[in-house]
Amino acid sequence: xxxxxxxxxxxxxxxxxxxxxxxxxxxxxxxxxxxxxxxxxxxxxxxxxxxxxxxxxxxxxxxxxxxxxxxxxxxxxxxxxxxxxxxxxxxxxxxxxxxxxxxxxxxxxxxxxxxxxxxxxxxxxxxxxxxxxxxxxxxxxxxxxxxxxxxxxxxxxxxxxxxxxxxxxxxxxxxxxxxxxxxxxxxxxxxxxxxxxxxxxxxxxxxxxxxxxxxxxxxxxxxxxxxxxxxxxxxxxxxxxxxxxxxxxxxxxxxxxxxxxxxxxxxxxxxxxxxxxxxxxxxxxxxxxxxxxxxxxxxxxxxxxxxxxxxxxxxxxxxxxxxxxxxxxxxxxxxxxxxxxxxxxxxxxxxxxxxxxxxxxxxxxxxxxxxxxxxxxxxxxxxxxxxxxxxxxxxxxxxxxxxxxxxxxxxxxxxxxxxxxxxxxxxxxxxxxxxxxx
Numbered sequence: 001x002x003x004x005x006x007x008x009x010x011x012x013x014x015x016x017x018x019x020x021x022x023x024x025x026x027x028x029x030x031x032x033x034x035x036x037x038x039x040x041x042x043x044x045x046x047x048x049x050x051x052x053x054x055x056x057x058x059x060x061x062x063x064x065x066x067x068x069x070x071x072x073x074x075x076x077x078x079x080x081x082x083x084x085x086x087x088x089x090x091x092x093x094x095x096x097x098x099x100x101x102x103x104x105x106x107x108x109x110x111x112x113x114x115x116x117x118x119x120x121x122x123x124x125x126x127x128x129x130x131x132x133x134x135x136x137x138x139x140x141x142x143x144x145x146x147x148x149x150x151x152x153x154x155x156x157x158x159x160x161x162x163x164x165x166x167x168x169x170x171x172x173x174x175x176x177x178x179x180x181x182x183x184x185x186x187x188x189x190x191x192x193x194x195x196x197x198x199x200x201x202x203x204x205x206x207x208x209x210x211x212x213x214x215x216x217x218x219x220x221x222x223x224x225x226x227x228x229x230x231x232x233x234x235x236x237x238x239x240x241x242x243x244x245x246x247x248x249x250x251x252x253x254x255x256x257x258x259x260x261x262x263x264x265x266x267x268x269x270x271x272x273x274x275x276x277x278x279x280x281x282x283x284x285x286x287x288x289x290x291x292x293x294x295x296x297x298x299x300x301x302x303x304x305x306x307x308x309x310x311x312x313x314x315x316x317x318x319x320x321x322x323x324x325x326x327x328x329x330x331x332x333x334x335x336x337x338x339x340x341x342x343x344x345x346x347x348x349x350x351x352x353x354x355x356x357x358x359x360x361x362x363x364x365x366x367x368x369x370x371x372x373x374x375x376x377x378x379x380x381x382x383x384x385x386x387x388x389x390x391x392x393x394x395x396x397x398x399x400x401x402x403x404x405x406x407x408x409x410x411x412x413x414x415x416x417x418x419x420x421x422x423x424x425x426x427x428x429x430x431x432x433x434x435x436x437x438x
Contacts, residue, residue: 019096022112022116030127031130031378033378037160039160041128042132043165045119046136049118049119049140051143054150055143055148058149059152059168059172060154060166060170060171061153061154061172062158062171064178064195064327066174066175066208066266066268066272066330067174068298069265069270070208070269070276072298074151074276074277075151076295076296077273077284080284084145084147085102085148086142086150088134088151089101089151090153090155093430094434097109097112100112102145111141115137115141119136129162132162134162135152135165152166152168154198157194157195158195159193159194160197169204169279170204171204171205172207173198176188176209177325178324179323189213189214193216199219199223201223201224202223202225204225205220205225205227205228206234206276207227207228208230210231230271234247234274239259241262242262244256245271247271257289264298265296299433300321300430301320302331304319305319307420309412309415310411313416314416315411315418316419316420317420318422319422320421321429324359325355325359328362329362331363332363332366335363336366340417343368343369343414344420346371347373347406347407347422347428348370349372349375350381350386350424351377351427359424360389361393363421371406372390372406373399373400374401374402375402375425376402376427377427384399402431403428404431407422
């Protein structure tokens, strides 16, 4: 963790030639996995560069799980309604540009380079973390593109996360579960308190989980935040191939939308997103909701692809970034809802700071055989430690040095009717996706 305060670091000679140089410099001088909470640094630079208001309307989304899916729903519905939308999310799978999108398109390298140079020049001697650079770059790109609505994904926690330098018009907390305890606290109430730090006085907030932690209601009450919770202000009703949504508008009047198409994400997250959309100056129509929900596709969230096995047969591969027990429960539910005739084998690689055996035990009833590996990161759990714990539980285990090797072997041993699950981390899914393209 950096505690150096104002530090001047060696930078490139100007001009910086390309995005790769910038990202290499950022990763080498301020590694992304090193966290240094606080808003003083980013606020100082943001004020100086006028980078604290990315759009006329801002929705900030935090939570333990479901942020990416909720943002995906917001993005596609808003675009279907005719808004120009900026989205800031993290992490990325293939390249940094994925983190900053304008109307669904990744920003170009030259825009990012211009933003990074502007921020580096403007910060003078003020230290900024990797994520703070990324957040300010997103704001700069959104301002340059004149987006109507900015969607900001909280990186970690909420109260002290870099995105919280921006004042949202609507705050969303998707779920609260135990994760990142070393930074956020060791209880649901403590973690919820950090996440509720994105609430603003007299502004609406949406909470998409149940039960509602006391700290969430306490903070909302103290600020005068208009809190709208799942099971109270809004709810959903599943109907096979469609679903119904009930909620309230900005004036507190009851609303209902029937026969909405099932999205390609967890319906609970879609319901949360639709409630957040009710607080726009002009809420979107049912037609825009249907159009948007029909178009959702989120990388790494129960994403289905097909790959060839050793004999040329087509094998279903499910990619899911589930990396904590709550996410594993959601993944298990999706697996239960989509059984296969054959076997399900899992490629698993996780971070050493996660409750990895809770994830394994949750999914174990759906998995016939485990293919354990590790990805290239200082946070990676060593293959031997992971496989040893699975063997102690008497699971069927094969271990490999790399995710790519595990995926190759699991496909060789799979036949049509079988299924492969790749899970455990964004980095696990990223390694598998890269292997698919090679």
